[in-house]
Amino acid sequence: MQEQLKENKPRAEEHLGLVHHCAGRFRGRGIEYEELYSTGCIGLLKAVQGFDVSRGVQFSTYAVPVILGELKRLFRDGGAIKVSRRLRESAMRLRRMQEAYLKMHGQEPTLSELSQMAGISEADAAQALCVTQAPLSLTCSDDADSAEFDIPVEAPDKAIGDSIALRQTMAQLPEADRRLLELRYFRGCTQTKTAEILGTTQVQVSRREKKILTQMRTSLLE
Secondary structure, X not given: OHHHHHHOOOOHXXXXXXXXXXXXXXXXXXXXXXXXXXXXXXXXXXXXXXXXXXXXXXXXXXXXXXXXXXXXXXXXXXXXXXXXXXXXXXXXXXXXXXXXXXXXXXXXXOHHHHHHHHOOOHHHHHHHHHHOOXXXXXXXXXXXXXXXXXXXXXXXXXXXXXHHHHHHHHHOOOHHHHHHHHHHHHOOOOHXXXXXXXXXXXXXXXXXXXXXXXXXXXXXXX
């Protein structure tokens, strides 16, 4: 019986897909994918060692929580870049707020809106959000011809052209719509504050804003 259980023992290399699946859930949160994958592999090995075939459960059912536990521990420990626990917790809270706002309004909140929702300054919010951004390496891999690469910078004439096109599109909008966009995107007002100034409701501002932006996007892409 014991020999049969040993034969059914899972092999780590056959379940690397679980590591990719779990590591993929943490992309874009400030730690390079290679480090996420390596940490996930450690979790997979622990799962293989701790798995009990006699319990009658699928290995994936047991392994996924173990792998996710290792990845979450990586973030608690700060990953490759060490930051304070308070800043990490603040970053995670802001990300949850961003996701909730996006689902509700169809767009991400501005830094001003996010800081107001969190009850912190814009500077603190910006610092916390930077923690979740993946670091940019200024050196390339060992197999490249050069140890450095140029960071691409958008041509200034394109930025000027985009600015002119945007101004022309805004000039074609009714005055009330231009006023709404000015308050939201040039003065940094929240939707609630904009509604107070315009004498309407936050819901009406949100709906009108999305409609205006959709129209402008269509016009700019024509």
